[in-house]
Amino acid sequence: EIVMTQSPATLSVSPGERATLSCRASQSVSSKLAWYQQKPGQAPRLLIYGASTRATGVPARFSGSGSGTEFTLTISSLQSEDSAVYYCKQYNSWRTFGQGTKLEIK
Amino acid sequence: QVQLVQSGAEVKKPGASVKVSCKASGYSLTSNGISWVRQAPGQGLEWMGWISAYSGSTNFAQNLQGRVAMTTDTSTNTAYMELTSLRSDDTAVYYCAREGQQHYYFDYWGQGTLVTVSS
Numbered sequence: 558e559i560v561m562t563q564s565p566a567t568l569s570v571s572p573g574e575r576a577t578l579s580c581r582a583s584q585s586v587s588s589k590l591a592w593y594q595q596k597p598g599q600a601p602r603l604l605i606y607g608a609s610t611r612a613t614g615v616p617a618r619f620s621g622s623g624s625g626t627e628f629t630l631t632i633s634s635l636q637s638e639d640s641a642v643y644y645c646k647q648y649n650s651w652r653t654f655g656q657g658t659k660l661e662i663k
Numbered sequence: 664q665v666q667l668v669q670s671g672a673e674v675k676k677p678g679a680s681v682k683v684s685c686k687a688s689g690y691s692l693t694s695n696g697i698s699w700v701r702q703a704p705g706q707g708l709e710w711m712g713w714i715s716a717y718s719g720s721t722n723f724a725q726n727l728q729g730r731v732a733m734t735t736d737t738s739t740n741t742a743y744m745e746l747t748s749l750r751s752d753d754t755a756v757y758y759c760a761r762e763g764q765q766h767y768y769f770d771y772w773g774q775g776t777l778v779t780v781s782s
Contacts, residue, residue: 600775601708654708654710
């Protein structure tokens, strides 16, 4: 089973600044990596797939990068509505989620 | 538009079983895989397994094998997840999610079904 490890567990960033979230796979997942955003009481929302392709309707301030075992989700110019928990998920070998990064807006 | 509508909340005793439904509309269930994901209170997302309504193939997370079953009814465009021998740590919100056809992202999600296991 592929283990996905996200860091940091919690991130606090001021509005307008950039947030960088990391996700590491225990073995290569190629580019088969997705990012999801989850707000309290809601189902997760797909943000990024194929490591770097934004899903339909996702603002351009969200970008993904990486391949193999190291991946990054960058949110430029943070807005208050970006406060959420972010999960990475690999789908190279079935599916595994990371444990999540909680993003707080100062 | 694509929608996944799940059945309502359940309260079960330890050792019992629960069956959650996920009715799809706006597309044919046979076109895409369905995954089930659960989330214990205050915890992260856990992938439970996958089913193809087209072939009937399934794959389950190792820690749930033997206790979980997934089925589909193409006549009603509905997917089902049954979990048996329930324990208190099965208390969670259970989600169904539609998978993409080439990239296996989850693009549409059900609203979630809270299953509470308590004596």
